[in-house]
Each structure stands twice: as C-alpha cells, then as structure tokens.
Amino acid sequence: MPEKLDVQPGTLALMILRTIDVLGALHGYGIARRIEETSKNRLALNYGTLYPALVKLEQEGFIKAEWRASENNRRAKYYALTPAGRRQLARETKEWNEMADLIAAFLAPRTETR
C-alpha cells in the first residue's frame, strides 16, 4: 500500500471544486471517495479535513449546499458549484498550472542548462 500523503493546504479547495465541476452536485462522501480514487488512494481525507474545507468554500460563496435524496434513497447534503465557484475554479486552475510550469522549469534536469 503506498504511503498516504497529507493534503497540501490550499490544494484541497481546488480538488473539491474540480470534483464537483466534473461530477455535478455531490455529497461529502462522494467527494471524499472521488478525491481518494483520483489520487489512487495516496490521499486520505478524514472528516476533520474535508468538512471544514467544505464549510469554508460555502462561506466564500463558491459552493452551495442542499439536502436531497441520494441515488439509493438516503438523505444527504449535496454540494453544487455556484457561478462564483466556477470562476474561482477557472482562476485557480490557471494559477496552479502556471505555478506547476514554473516549478517544473526550476526542477528540470541539470543537462538543459549550459
């Protein structure tokens, strides 16, 4: 079993937003499962990490929550992207990519330099 990683601060919000963007409105369990699967189980999300992040996103107005019936008729709280959330996702994705490029350039193999 691969060693579990801690979630980098700031990255979790982006992961949640992206997950909801891809799968549509989703409950906490669904979000956690999806993030764990996407990370190939290298990330473990306990409640204490996931839910405060959800509350924070909701407070910032990027997602909104609603209780409704789940696929197997359980009541669950579903989180959906708001327009502001969508814009935030686009902005953060762009910033993250730029940052990743930058870091990649810095960490590129030595041979590329003269």
Added chain:
Amino acid sequence: MSYLRSWWSRIVGMFTKDRADDDLRAEFEAHLEMETAEFVRRGMAPNEARRQALLASGGLTQAAEAVRAQRGLPWLESVGADFKYAVRSLRHSPIFTLVVVTTLALGIGANTAIFSVVRGVVLKPLPHRDGDRLVYLRHSVEAPGGENVLFSVPEVQDFRDGTKSFGGIAEYSPWSFTLRTDGDAVRVPAGLVTGNFFEVMGLDPILGRVTSPDDDGQGVPVVAVLTHEYWIRRFAADSGVIGKQLRLDSQTATVIGVLEPAPYFPDRVDMFLNMVASQHHLSAQMVQGRSHRMTEMIARLTPAATLEQARSEVTAVNTRITSEFTESYDPGSQYRVTIMPFKQALGARAQLTLWLLMGAAAFVMIIAAANVANLTLMRGVRREPELVARAALGAGAGRLRRLLLAENLLLTIVGGVLGILLAIAGVGLLISLVDRYSARAGEVRLDGVALGFTLLVSTALAIVLSYVGSLPKESAFAALISSGGRRVSGSVSRQRLQRGLVVAQVAVSVVLLAGAGLLTRTMMQLSEVQTGLRTEEVLSMTVPLLDQTQVFVPGAQANARAGYERILADIRAIPGVSEVGLGSSGPLRRGGFSLDVKAEGKVQDVGEATPRAEMRTANPEYFSAAGIPLVSGRPFAVTDEERSAKVVIINKMLADQLFPGEDPVGKRIAWTGEVLRFAPVTGDWRMVVGVVANTQDGGLDAQPRPVVFQPYTQMIPISGALAIRADSNVARLIPAVTRIVRRHAPNALIENVMTIAQIRDQSVAPRRLNAALVSSFGILAVIIAAVGIAGVLAFSVSARTNEIGIRMSLGADGGRVERMILREGGILLVLGLASGITAAILSARAIRGLLFGVEPHDPATMIVVAAVMGLIGLIACWIPALRAARIDPAVTMRAS
C-alpha cells in the same frame, strides 16, 4: 468580496450554532452510512463495516470541532467562554467579588464625581471670550471686615489713567431694586455697570443687545440686560421679552437683551442696568467722592501684557494716590490693591473644599487599587493548584492569562458600571454643595473625560494584575504538576509587595482619618460656638417699608415709621410672642454699612488704623427681643427721641477698641471721615448709654466686628428688621407674622425670614457636609485597610501552615504561634501608623483654611486617629493569629 462574505457568515455562524450542529451531525451520519454500505457491499459484516467507517472518519468529535472552528469566530467564542467561566468562578468566591467590586465602584464613583465638579468649577475655561485675560482687582484694608472695601469712581479713573496693561476696566456696582408688577413686589438684585462692561467681560447677548458706552451718563433711558438664569426663571425663556418695560422702584427700565449663560460674579444678580438707573451713582458725591467706594473693578489685560506688569502698574498707582490724597487713605489702614486672574477669583471659595475632596477621593482610589491588587495576588496564589491542573490538561500560558484577564476585566467592568451610577448620584449631591461657594456650579456635568480616565485606570489595573499577579511560571508547571500542585507558594518578592501595599493602605487610611477627625472637630467646635444671644427662640425677618428713592422725603419716613408701629403692635398681640423689636438688621446678621468712628478726647496714634464700625439702629425693645445681652449701661428708652440728645449703644468689641480698660458709658463718640459729606449721617457727638455683648454676626466662624447702634428714632428708617421672641417653637409664628405684615404693607418685600437656629445651621451645615464626606471616605479607607491586613496575614498563615505545624509539634504552644503572627501584622501596622501620622501632620496644613478652632497638627486628633487605626488593625491581625494558634499539628503533617 468573498473575504467579507465569509466573515459575515462566520459572525452569523456564531448565532446559528445549534441548528448547524444538528445539520452537521446528520451530514456525518449520512457519510458514515454510505461508507458502511460500501464496506458491506465489498463483503464486510455490517458491524465490522460500521467500525471501519468510523475509523476512516478520523474521529467525529475532532472533526465536528474543526468544522465549528471554521464556521464561527473561534477566538471570539473562546473569549465568551472565558467570560462565562469567569462569572462562574467569581460566583464561587462571593466575598472576594463583593469586596473588589465595591471598592472599585467607590473608587471610580467618588473620583469621577469629584473630578467632574473640580473640572466644571476650577479647571474648565471660562465662557467669557479669552477669559484667561480677565483679572479682578480687590481693594482691602487692615481691619476686621476690610478684605474687600471696593473702589470709588475717582480711584477707578486713576487706575484707568495710570495703567497700560489693561485693554479696558469695567465698573460694576451692586444695587437692588424692587420690581413691582400688579399686586406683587420682589427684590431684584442687580449690577449697575458701565457701558464697556460686557465688552471687557467678553460676554455676548443671546437675544437683543448688551449695553455700550452710549448707555453711560445722564439723560439716557434706563436699560436692562437680563441674566440667562433670570430670563428662564422669570420670563420662561420668552424671546418676546426684548422691549418689555420693567417697573423698578419708581422708574421704568427697558429690557434690551438677554445675556449668554455665565457664572455670576461677584454677586448673583438678576439683571444688569446702566448707571443712570441709580441717580446716586451719577451724583457728584459718588463721582467725585474718593472714599465713596461702591464699585468693583474687572479688567481685561491687553494681549501683550502680563499679570506681573499689571500688578506692578496697579501697585504704582496705589502708592501714588495713597500718598497724594492722605485724607482719604489713613496710613494705619494700609490700603492695598491685589490683582488676580478672574478665574481664580471665581473659584476661590470652592477651591479648597474641592481639592480636599479630590484628595480624599484619590486616596480612596489608591487604597482601593492596593486592596484589589492584594486580594488578587492572594487569590491567585490560592488557586495555583487549579491553574496547574488546567496547565496539565493542556492550557497554555496564554490561555491561562486570558482566563485571569477575563476575570479581572469582569470585576472592573462591574465595578465601573456601579461606579458610574455612584458618580451620577454623587455629582448631584456635590452640585448642591458647591452651589454655596461657586458661581460655576451650573456648569458642572458628569465628566466624560474623568469617567473615561478612571475606567482606563481600572482597566489597566485589571490587565497589569493578570500579568503581575498570579500565573506560575511556565517552566515551573512541570515541577508543580509533579508535586501534585499541593504546594502553596508565596515567593519572597510577592510577599514583600503585599506587605508594602498593606503598609501603604494603613498610612493612607491614617491620613484620611486625620482629615476626617480635624473636620469633625471643626464642625463640633463650630456648633458649640455661642452666638452671644441669650435665646434661640427668635424669628427675624427684614421688611423694608421706605422706598430707596424716597429716603430723603420726610413724609415717606413718617409713613414708614407709622407702618412699623402698626406691624409691631399687631405682632405683639399674637399669643406666644413675648417680645418684638425693630432694628436696621436682624440679630446675627451683618449690617451693610461701615463708617469711621472716633472717641472724644482720644488722639489716634500715627500709623494706627482708623476705627471702623457698623452703623445700625435699634428700638428700645430690640436688644431684649433679640436676646442680645446688655453688658453695662441702659438700653434705648422711649425718651430717646428724634429731637432729644443723641445717644448710642456700642458693642463690646468697639468698647474695647475705643475705651480699653474704661467704662464707655457716659463717653462720647462720633462718626468721622470724608464719607459724612454724602452719607445720610452727621458727625455730631453722641453719648454712649450702654454696651451690649458681641454676637456672631455673619457666621459662627466670623470675627465679631465693632458695631454702633443708634436709636431707631434718630436715624432714617432705611431698612427694618423685626426680631420676634417667643416662649417656644418660634418657627410656627411665621405664617401669622407674614399675614400681619401683608395686611399693613401689601407691597413690601419680606426677606431673610429665619430663626436663630436656622441662621446657626447655615454656618455649620457646609462644614458638616465636609466632615461627613471626608469621614465616610476615612471609614471606608479603614475598612479596606483592615481587610487588607487580615487578608495578608491569613494568607501568610495558610502559606506557613506546614511550618506552624512543625513548630507546634516541636513544642511551641498556641499562644506562641499567635504572638508570632501578631508580631508579623504588628510590624506592618506600626510602619503604616508611623508613616501615616507623619504624612497627616505634613498634609493637614493644606486644609488649614477649612478648619476652625483646631490646629492642623492637633495632637488629640492625631492620638485618637492612631488609636482607632491601631485598634482596628490589631483586631484585623487577631483573627488570622487565632486561626494559626488553632492549627492541629497532626492534621497538617499528615496533609503534607
């Protein structure tokens, strides 16, 4: 935007906590169920699946806590929790809380109230434009009653001509008029002023105009400027008052304006009139008479001038005129002109009392602060185990500090709020006190600055206490935890601090007690002063029947005399009245009129002050009715008529001054001086037929002044005071007497209706209030100090329980232990007493002006004060000492 928004939802989150908690629980449950279902689907047994799901959650409670922290404002919530905890823990020590809150409330309340008054009366800038440029000039002579003899018009002119420092000199002359409306007559005190008065004073009208130099001199209409207070009282602040005609005596004055609110000075007057309102003020006597002194001077310094310059100029002018006009300034009287800032002149009488109270209140604040500090220190040490337990459970030093801060803040806030309530009540009380002394009492408001300051000080105190106070050092936590937190520590430096505070408390209490003692003795001495009268069952009232403007009309004089005869006859007939007399002023009142007097055949020594005496009149019954004892000779008789030989009765004071060691009866005296040229008296020789005892005219603490009585028939009946003696309870005669006066003189003024007892009380009452206020501060201080001593010793005993237990098991008996603790407290007590008495003797000199009949260092007072403080201190020491003596060595040893 999203930042603001999240803050908003966090604040909202604090108030929707319960609902949100339910919601979160449901959400967690749903999560768990879905995860359990998933595990079951993968083939786990349901129980195992549930367990795994719970495991994966990472702890529901922690998660919920994390969410809550995110949802609200955690630090604010924990502050709330701190305060909630503080309330709970203070409720567990009700005595501590009560003592601290009460001391703080009293300290804050008293200080705020008194400082508010001091600010309003002494410190606040005057409402006058550039009020700090105003100066007051006072003319005085070396003689009883010579503190302020006013200026004459030629003198004012000399100062105008001979000085450059003044931008203007205003004249003010006190006068009074009878204002008649339909069927009503009231006395209106007024100021006759020169046209430049308001310009110099820097006061503006709020309605109409004030007088100008155009209103000076003869042949102008009489105009009146109402004071703000009178305008409200008499005219209900009617803005239509301008142009109104007022019937003052026998003339008409037109209201031209209403003055802005301003402190009255030097007298409380209802209106200001131009000089033409009194023909006398424009007469040659007044304008040219150098010793006809009826005018006050208030001047405005030019922007360039200093008070010192003005003072030397004024002195120069005074020196010049006293040597130039020797007939008006006999060298023995030492005519002097002093100059002082107007503000100082206004507050002069209130100042000493106010600073005294301010000092007392500040002392109480010091003691209160020391006490709070001490109690907090002790409480902190006692709860060290609790704090250690908290630290062991994970509370950091910061968090513990916050807890203590919350407690101390809570105490100060409650104390502060109570203090504000006290201050509001206190300001009301003090205003009525200050009203007697200061023209500015009306300006006193509860002072925001003062309140803010005291609150700030006490908050600072709370913060300092929670730091200096009681927190064990972080490095010591481990040691304390391991020792089980049982050790009650009292570090040497902390104990030294506590002892220092106790000594200071005792010392300051002694100072306050000494002040209270001196003031109480003053009051007692004063109320024991004999008025000089034989009885107190005397009612006096002033009923002037002769109009000021008709003084020299013979028919009017006769009418007035006849009116008095009718009134006297009717009053004599009231059952219970034993005697009625008539004089120019009532018993124990000061006559308004002093003149130079000489004795036949006596030559005044060079450099000796010309004797001055009050001129009064009396009818034959006056002395016995008023209860004024006759020392020698005879009272006036009905045979002392207008045209018979001129006779006088003098008081003991004048007899001793004019005829030391001789019997004055049969000798002759006469009025003298320049003033006779315009005063309605002659310089004839008058034979002394009797001598009466001195009476305390003008207050129990006043020096008796020389008085000459002339027969009522031999003098114009300018004013008339009735002296009515009854068998008992003279006050009940007031309605009957008033009815009689009204029947014979429907329009006459009836003034100064007072019994002797009331007149007495008038001079004792302010001292009584002083004494009561300072005494209550003193008692308060002693109680606080006693609590301080007892507390510190009790603390010391409990800290030394082990030691005492060991001593006792080694053979020390209870008495020995008791003495040990007593000695410990006794040292503090003696130190405090010694420094307190020293400080009291040094500082009591400052209140010399408020004392009467007792020296500032009065040994008896100091001894009693020391004894009282010592005794109370000793009792305070005894309680913990007894407790120490009862320590059971077996129990203590086992406990440790």
